[in-house]
Amino acid sequence: MGRAPCCDKANVKKGPWSPEEDSKLKEYIEKYGTGGNWIALPQKAGLKRCGKSCRLRWLNYLRPNIKHGEFSDEEDRIICTLFASIGSRWSIIAAQLPGRTDNDIKNYWNTKLKKKLMGMLPPSQRKPPPFPSSHQGPPIQSQPLSYKECSLSYYSPTTTKSFSGLESMSVPLNFSNTTTSLATNNPSSLFQTQESWLSSMQYYPVKENLLMFGSEGSTCSSSDGSCTQISYGREVKQEEMGFQSYISNGLEENQKFMLNYGSNSIGGQNVTNGYFGEIPLDYGIEDVKQLISSSSPNCSHSLLNNIDENKTQEKVTYFYY
DNA sequence: AAGATGTTCAACCGCGTATCG
DNA sequence: ACGATACGCGGTTGAACATCT
Numbered sequence: 001m002g003r004a005p006c007c008d009k010a011n012v013k014k015g016p017w018s019p020e021e022d023s024k025l026k027e028y029i030e031k032y033g034t035g036g037n038w039i040a041l042p043q044k045a046g047l048k049r050c051g052k053s054c055r056l057r058w059l060n061y062l063r064p065n066i067k068h069g070e071f072s073d074e075e076d077r078i079i080c081t082l083f084a085s086i087g088s089r090w091s092i093i094a095a096q097l098p099g100r101t102d103n104d105i106k107n108y109w110n111t112k113l114k115k116k117l118m119g120m121l122p123p124s125q126r127k128p129p130p131f132p133s134s135h136q137g138p139p140i141q142s143q144p145l146s147y148k149e150c151s152l153s154y155y156s157p158t159t160t161k162s163f164s165g166l167e168s169m170s171v172p173l174n175f176s177n178t179t180t181s182l183a184t185n186n187p188s189s190l191f192q193t194q195e196s197w198l199s200s201m202q203y204y205p206v207k208e209n210l211l212m213f214g215s216e217g218s219t220c221s222s223s224d225g226s227c228t229q230i231s232y233g234r235e236v237k238q239e240e241m242g243f244q245s246y247i248s249n250g251l252e253e254n255q256k257f258m259l260n261y262g263s264n265s266i267g268g269q270n271v272t273n274g275y276f277g278e279i280p281l282d283y284g285i286e287d288v289k290q291l292i293s294s295s296s297p298n299c300s301h302s303l304l305n306n307i308d309e310n311k312t313q314e315k316v317t318y319f320y321y
Numbered sequence: 322a323a324g325a326t327g328t329t330c331a332a333c334c335g336c337g338t339a340t341c342g
Numbered sequence: 343a344c345g346a347t348a349c350g351c352g353g354t355t356g357a358a359c360a361t362c363t
Contacts, residue, residue, distance in 0.1 A: 016331070016357085039348065055349080056332065091351060106352075107330050 007039065007050040014050075017057055021047055025054055026062050034058075060101045067099030071108055079105060079113060084289040 013021075028045035035041065038051035047054060060066075071079075075097055082093045088109075090102035097105065 014333075037348080050333090051348085052334090052350095053332075059350095060331075088352065102351075103331075110353095111329055 007052075011048065012042075012050045012053070013048045014053070017061075021049065022057070022062060025049075025058060029058060029062075056103075060103045065099050066101065071100075071113075075100070076113060076116070079109060080117065083109065 017025075024045055024047055028041070032044070034055075035044075038055040040051070041047075042049045042051055042054050045054070049057075078096055079093055082089075082096060086092060088106070090106045090109075094100050094102040094105050
């Protein structure tokens with residue numbers, strides 16, 4: 001049995017918004033706010049629209065300070081770098097780009113940026129060998145690496161279940177310059193990009209179980225105007241922890257390094273999309289990482305190098321473990 | 322000029338999660 | 343604790359427009 005519809009589909013208008021509808025919605029929200037209830041809003045505002053439709057229209061088009069038009073090179077860099085790091089977490093990426101919406105960024109990525117990146121590669125590399133995805137073929141690591149062997153891996157302190165579909169995360173990140181082996185099609189590039197990405201970040205222990213990425217001071221924006229950027233302490237909303245990483249034992253002997261891109265689970269067990277789940281794009285995250293690491297220095301290299309110089313230096317990211 | 326093909330982007334859909342009673 | 347409801351997110355669709363043949 002399916003979920004109950006959020007509104008009476010028969011009595012709501014669909015399709016493009018008319019200028020009249022736009023002004024009705026805008027006027028109402030500017031006057032009364034959303035009231036925290038999008039479902040009831042259209043009726044109050046005199047609109048024959050679904051609440052979700054109103055919300056989307058407001059967030060993606062009508063709300064103040066929305067930026068339309070071309071993306072700057074700087075924005076390109078941020079998008080590429082974040083995509084390489086966290087995958088298609090568009091709302092998080094949007095939070096780093098004031099005035100841009102997740103929908104905008106998603107569209108921009110899918111229609112332009114992906115192709116732009118591909119164009120930077122030499123022809124022989126434009127279609128990299130398919131990275132073993134989570135749903136095709138055997139896992140990269142059928143046997144979990146020991147923590148000594150694999151300093152970057154998914155780690156769940158609470159479960160011994162296998163990480164089906166997540167094995168692609170078991171990429172060694174060699175902080176201590178020990179040699180490692182990895183069964184990927186292109187381990188060196190992976191390794192290189194993982195390392196270059198992480199080394200491009202500033203990270204340092206703040207407290208015993210807390211690492212801080214970036215630098216101090218933080219402002220943020222997101223598609224709904226709330227602050228969803230990274231995280232701000234243990235009391236942050238769940239959604240703000242979407243970018244959380246649990247890092248343990250990554251920087252010292254006997255330490256384990258773990259990133260968790262899952263929004264709600266230690267060890268990433270509930271990750272269903274984004275980095276380690278389905279990767280529907282023609283060029284997945286690993287491809288992008290490779291692109292970023294291997295394309296021309298004056299462009300792609302700066303993607304990684306400039307991110308913290310220009311943007312994330314203004315951000316602060318706490319990672320609990 | 323006209324049809325075919327490609328591109329863009331606003332909007333929709335369904336799912337996971339948070340919140341509330 | 344549990345079910346109902348609402349929100350937010352990411353993937354997908356399709357109409358409008360642009361470019362090609």
